[in-house]
Amino acid sequence: MTYRYVKSGLRFALLAALVTLALPHAAHAYVGPGLGLGAIAVILGIIGSILLAVFAVLWYPIKRMMKKRKAAADASQPSKD
Template sequence: MRYTLVFLLILTAVFGAGQQPAMAYVGPGLGLGAIGAILGVVLSVLLAVFAIVWYPVKRLLGLDKRKQGRQAVKPEDQ
């Protein structure tokens, strides 16, 4: 594992040292569009993970309103 990390760092340094500038222009429209697309993908993945994790946590903490509503109504109260 350690040798692989060292090898990848050396390889990255070797390839990174010999690069030339791309001379490419990213205008404000393309830049904001790219940032918006990246943020959209990242936030949707985070929201999906949160949604998957939140339901079991909510049930574990007893925050389920349907469950509390059923316990509040007792048969002798009706």
């Protein structure tokens, strides 16, 4: 079997898979309010945890920088004693 035939076979398989996925199929399932709200809660939880992780990674360097600036500003001002 040559490479050309394998390549065309893969193209045909990909095209067949895309056509099959594009056709509407009847879903004999019921998504009740509990499952729907649970799915929404899971999606919001994942998005929230990602945002919280990004905030945590960015917050500590910013906090350290602000602490250094405050210490430098306090050291540069003369004391009022």
